[in-house]
Amino acid sequence: MLLLIPGPVQTDPRVRAAMAADIAPWDTDFRTEYAAIRAKVLELAGGLPGEHATLPLQGSGHFIVEAALRTFIPAGGRFLLPMNGTYAERIHRLASEAGRVPVTIELPDTRPVTAAELDAAFAAHPEVTHLCAVVSETGSGIINDPEVLGAAARRAGKRVILDAVSAFGAWPFRLADHPEVDALVFTPNKCLEGMPGVGFAVCPVERTRARHGQAGSWSLDLADVLLKAELTGSGTPRFTPAAQVLRAFGVALHLYEEEGGQPARLARYLENMRILREGMEALGLRPYLAAEHQGPIIGTFHQPGGGFELQRFVDALKRRGVLISNFYNTTEPTFRIGCIGTVAPDDMRHAVRVIGDVLRELNALPPELESQLMARPGLPPGDIL
């Protein structure tokens, strides 16, 4: 099966194989692996040893995003949130339920927030302490560039929390160049092509340390993750870690470096995206985003008219070995195809061919033949495709 979803992504067999072992997380062997992963992540984030720390947390991406919000924004505190996609909406809910107050910039989900919009919002809301934003909006595929976000926050003297879950590892970013950032947050199961089950925040040490207890949740307190590392070493997990996921991540990081790191990964994803967009346009499908707003992570396309049904389309693709999401997160009906994961340009060409076959067959079918076949017992409608 070729998995073309924007996470958890298709992985290398060596990454999956690394999970097939029992692990004692407090054993010295594992502690060495864990500490090495934290050091490697710090390096990939462009963090400075001693100044920044890698803070892992069990759970999926939502958990680490909530942990960052809770740790750095005080209860009742207000922060700026550009609303241009479904993951911004998730930040809104995570923050609101945690008693942090989002001040939204309302935007369409088809383009990034601009510097002028950020400046205006900061000017109108001097009470906010932070800008919190999604870098790669996985609902549509746009990129809110951290360079634009960071520069606006620096001009306003505000701090930044970046949900870089579907960007980290592919989109260029160096913490050392972004003194305004309190937390850069990601998971291994997107552009780093690892497994789901753990999240990471990379944060400035001093600022994090000073916020111990502010989270209002022991489980989600990144300052407490830091304290644990400071007291017992960065190889010591706080609570039971997703040990197999971490070991697999170690292998994924090795493969990442072998491929050539961030520039190579971005280049492969961009090529995947180019093939996808050109292929879909050749099939007569309309991309949801203008070319200048298209990020490298995920392609969204307007659903064709007529009798198009997303689940039927997805089922037909799956029978041919290509799996895409059976839902969409844009304001208009679309379908989405991930360009990330252990997926090569040839896989993308194959996927475009398969999509073309399926669309032709879906459209080519005369309605009377379809109802005839659907009436036949034991034959699910999809099987005529």
Ligand SMILES: *Cc1c(COP(=O)(O)O)cnc(C)c1O
């Ligand atoms: C995947 C993703 C998350 C986290 O989602 P989980 O399902 O909790 O892992 C958060 N933000 C963005 C932008 C994402 O793409």
